Amino acid sequence: MSESLIEIEGLNFSYGQRPVLKGIDMMMGRGKVIAIMGGSGSGKTTLLRLIGGAVRPTSGYVKVAGEVVHKLKRDELFRMRRKMSMLFQFGALFTDLSVFDNVAFQMREHTDLPESMIRDLVLMKLQAVGLRGAHELMPGQLSGGMARRVALARSIALDPLLIMYDEPFTGLDPISLTVIGNLIRRLTDTLGMTSIIVTHDVQESLKIVDYVYFIADGVIAAHGTPDEVRRSVAPFVHQFVHGEEDGPVSFHYPARPYAQDLKLEGGFA
Amino acid sequence: MQRATMDLWVGLFVMAGIGALLVLALKVGNLGTYSASDSYQVTGNFENIGGLKVRAPVKSAGVVVGRVTDIQFSTETYDALVIMNIDSRYKFPKDTFASILTSGLIGEQYIGLAAGGDEAALKDGDTIMKTNSALVLEEMIGKFLFNKASEGSSSENSDKN
């Protein structure tokens, strides 16, 4: 089990009184691309934040590279965070810095590398995502897909062990979808990292991931390889993968009987 | 916005701000005209200081020669003790008269120094012996009325006689 970069056991998390995650167990190996799927508000993003140590679990633990995240002290946590990166949904590029400065940000803050070396590294990272020519642009001048690619370049700036992607496929055109998907796979393989993708884009992610976890109502509803998932007959998985309108996740929001709302029964109001 | 241009503007801004502060201090205020360093301190006892306030000017022949720095009540002599700083350039004889005068009729009050004839000069820490208190308006009116009344009665008496 030393192959696992991340071990999650008995993880519980609640926002005040509302339980978000209940008894989650997960194992994520090194060098793998893992997808975490589920409906909106199922707790996927919270899971990422727990791995990154931004929030503490109510009970249970998350172990990254053998260390329990919420037990780390501040400087230890900071050290651990330098080994992991997060790609936010819309890139979260620093709007007052250029593309170049965004990618160079972590290098300038955390290392003492000379500017000449930083310049070379930044251009290399941008080359990997195909945006070396855009290094002088400002984030406001980039399209959605380009911004996300720059954010990806920024995430790999210090060659992390782990990258977490929060909905990387949302709102992209078909070309950009393929580009991002391929980049994620290629970078994971080339750099030997682990990638965790939180998404509800089934088609794109099943093409590139090694393992899938489904989260519904705060628990793991199903998990398996992409092939297993595609063949699964479990109702929730089936509804999700095939995009069915009604199933375990019902179409109708809970409401009074229709006739009663239209005042057809029970006389006059 | 290039870093160099930004730095330039910020530098100009800070200089302009400090410049404004200096203008306010020197041209608008009175910082340049009064320096506390070259002065010597003298004191004077007054029966009544009237409306004299701390920082009131000390003038002689209408020229500002110093400032009142402190006003206290003396429990030894039961009158007012006024402490003032006089510019070191101006030496006054030991028998100088210090009076509390009013600028105009109802203006603010200041200390007027009238030099005497003594050869020895006042030194730091000396006391001015000859002082005239402030003219309190009510006392003046009271005196005036009293005088008028006694004049009237004495002329009455002389008339009777």
Add this chain to the structure above:
Amino acid sequence: MVLPKRIVAGIQSVGHRVIDSIWRLGYASRFFLLTLIKSGTSLRRFTLVIRELYFTGVQSLIIILMSGLFVGMVLGLQGFETLQRYGAESAVGTMVALSLLRELGPVVSALLFASRAGSAMTAEIGLMKATEQLAAMEMMAVDPIARVVAPRFWAGVISMPLLAALFSAIGVYGGYLVAVILIGVDEGSFWSQMQNAVDFHYDVVNGIIKTCVFGIAVTAIAVFEGYDAAPTAEGVSGATTRTVVTSSLAILGLDFILTSFMFRGMG
């Protein structure tokens, strides 16, 4: 005695609001302390502060200078109008200078600063929070308070006295323009009466102290509201409004407190 439900609920909600405000005040104070403690980066990498000085101070110059000029000119006009009735129009210089140095300079420039620079700071920080830039920074092990909040705070604290001095200075000049050039008050008596009446320690320094206090208050409120804003469009716009309102109240309240300490009357 049984109170009707509505009144009980009303009292409860008032109680909630008060406790919430007090809790928020505590949270804000803790945040303020954190900002001060983490100011080391701002000092070591002063370019960060300089950048913020540009956006806070330099870009507020136009509104401060124009307002100062107009306020000074109005003071000159109104002052002359009133003083003329008592034959004391040569004291208009004194009036303009003292009003500006003691009250209008610090207070009005602080209010303008809160509206222009303070709300901009709140919006900027709030927007960074809403677009997850602050979270991204945290994930990169860079403390957002040290890197984003503290430089803005110090820029505001440094800008404020400078802007107020410029406001007062140009205001005096505005009064001069109206009273001497336009109306014809004697130039000599304008300046000499002013110099006689304005005392450096009493008026100028007190004005500067007020300005520094206002600067700290306004900037602290601005950065806190930005950092605490809800990460949505309404959240940020609400935070900006709160900055302006809270800053204005704080300025006027502090002005009263400071004035009663400083200007108790000479002697």
